[in-house]
Amino acid sequence: MRGPRTLPATALILATAATLAAGALPGAGASAAPAPDYTITVDPRRAGPEISDTMYGVFLEDINFAADGGLYAELVRNRSFEFGPRDHASYTPLTAWSEVARGDATGSATVVDDAARLNETNRQYLRLDLAGGTEPGAGYGVRNAGFFTGMEITEGDSYDFSVWARTDQPQGTELTVTLDTAAGTPLAAELTRAVRGDTWTKYTGTLTATASAPDGGLTVTAAGGGTVRLDMVSLFPQDTFRGRENGLRRDLAERIAALEPGFLRFPGGCLVNTGSHEAYQAPNWPRERSYQWKETVGPVEERAVNHNFWGYNQSYGLGYFEYFQFAEDVGAMPLPVVPALVTGCGENRATDDPELLARHIQDTLDLVEFANGPADSPWGSVRAEMGHPEPFGLTHLAVGNEENLPEEYFENFLAFRAAIEAEYPEITVIGNSGPSAGGTTFDRLWDLNREADVAMVDEHYYMAPNWFLSNNERYDSYDRAGPDVFLGEYASRDNRFANALAEAAYMTGLERNADVVRLASYAPLLAHTQGTQWRPDLIWFDNDASWGSASYEVQRLFATNTGDRVVPSRATTTPGLGGDVDGAVGLATWATSAAYDDVTVTSADGETLLTDDFSGGLDQWSPSTGAGTWSLADGALVQADTTSTDNMLVAGDRDWVNYDLEVTATKRSGSEGFLIGFGVQGTGDYYWWNLGGWGNTRSAVEQAVGGAKSELVSDGTTIETGRAYDIRVQVRGREVTLFLDGEEWGSFTEPTPEPFRQVVTRDAETGELIIKVVNAQAEEAVTAIDLGRRANVGRTAHVTTLTGDPEAVNGETERPIAPRESTFRGVDHRFTYTFPPHSVTFLRVPTR
Structure with a gap:
């Protein structure tokens, strides 16, 4: 070289x-x-x-405002006045709305939940109590500012307006509708509609923009006196993907279509199995429910809203019918995921209610009928009434997402699979392997999947670039007679080209093992620049434009240059790679207060490199990351701030190799455990043993390179508050062995990228x-x-x-x-x- x-x-x-x-x-x-x-x-x-025709697909979850405010083309935010603090601490029923008075009109705007509601699943509505006005054009009402900086209005484009309304005035109430800027500059000619009668009626019209603006909004005012009630106030661009009503934002849908996805996995993700598993029940309905498909089909005004796991309101305007239709439009195999009634994504709960489990199993059978049943079947008729009498052709269905309780999850999975296969033996039922690329949960779930002869297992992992460069051979040793792999979520933890390169390198290994890895999808798919809960993401957008990340370019090129069959090949490797694990040692916490004592670092030949019983000062230690509240108390080193994260103190030499680190650690309070650093080279380059991490649900060794972390070994160890743990980390060249209370906890070999x-x-x-x-x-x-x-x-x-x-x-x-x-x-x-x-x-x- x-x-x-x-x-x-x-x-x-x-x-x-x-x-x-x-x-x-x-x-x-x-x-x-x-x-x-x-x-x-x-x-x-x-x-x-042979490489599957569906090898590369996409995973669409409503995270980062991917649906509402993103792919779902609705421009009105909080169109049914259902927002509230359960969705986000800052939300009210009038979030995104402001009161407007034209001329000398006055009135009041109140969000109400009473017997006059639109329906039982859309309970809140806006009541305008009008005090009239004598000036021409006088009217009182509200303006919706859309998502974030405002509605992007484009001159010459047409927008479909609709509202459900009723009035108590015998002569009726005139509504005036317009598009305008935040300063009140008109962007379209006014549209008027006469509301008549005190029963809910839908009124529609079209507004054509006469000017462009990035801060547009929709204003609706009512003239005269009395009371007018409004609900489901909507504004859709006519230029949706394929011209669909209740459709998709065209530029985003086209970017997804350009990936030529072989499958579309939906709707999650953590949306699927977190929150209550109860269905919508009026009036005391749970606002934090797992995603349940029946709530998302039928007329949009009858679909329930829900608290989104990612911290905002979810309208379900983009529901199961729209997901199936989008998959069909882009030529992708639909792949829905249903809740297994065992939580994941940092939670550890399983249902013990057999009736609830039976109801979800029946819901899943009904889902297959909705997708594939004839137009005269109970659920096939719902699909037909929505405009698609022909079946969607569902062939694959996943049960669960990233569950941390293997036994409980798999017991439920088997019940789902048995019921589905008894009625629909042609459906492939997919299991999963938990939230990580390895560890106790991963290994146990794979054992259970193999023993039960599961057809396909869903794997998820998000890692640093070095991990992807080091693990190209991951699937070389997978059992060819065992379950196939569905790599449902993976990404390198940033959006730089370096991350995309690492993902591309890894994808060559996916293709080489195409007889095992049958499906793969990068995640997440979409992210609004002003509403991001997770990074990295494949496609970024704002209200006006969208663009593909470097990873998008990699995914698109692999998807459009896949080929049909692997041709055997081999390549020489890069000489001189790899080296010893070397570096200083560190102590840290994450959202936890902990105490450390009796730190000793000894070389492999017995030389004492560091010793500290914290009876003196902290001269040997210096901060590497974060801050924290560190002090000496009761002869120990204490970090007291339970809100502080990533706050490592470091001691020793970056050139240290072949040593043993010993320390006693005690959790005092907080949500996690403690972090023991070794091989510390700098702020973003180190290893640490994360004991009691992820909300004290498991433990893992993580390697940080340039600040991006990858898990190297993990298990389900949790940490007890108030208990002193004896910890030893043995470093020998590239081999590291970890001991907890005198017992070997795990080991690993430093990865070679x-x-x-x-x-x-x-x-x-x-x-x-x-x-x-x-x-x-x-x-x-x-x-x-x-x-x-x-x-x-x-x-x-x-x-x-x-x-x-x-x-x-x-x-x-x-x-x-x-x-x-x-x-x-x-x-x-x-x-x-x-x-x-x-x-x-x-x-x-x-x-x-």
């Missing part, structure tokens, strides 16, 4: 861009090519695993070999590619390349990470190709 290049990153990017603009890749086709750094050997005469990864597939339709190479390092990779002497290939390959600064992030106005197309005319059965630094390359080689 040649030594590192010294070309500055900015110069490298410019040089790469200039070369690509000239129609070639750096070094490609050069007459005096340097000696290869790598070799890739391909055997095109052999056939590897490999920056050069490849896979080869064949496109059956075109006959092309697709050579996919990831070079996630700062040096170019000169590579000798051997297709075998009998390979009958064309001389010119089509090349698609992603390359750029590993720190680059795509945004609304700048897209530094975008595919570049070129051709390479030096293909033969043996040829040399230079892969740029920090790049993902797809070489489509024609075969004769």
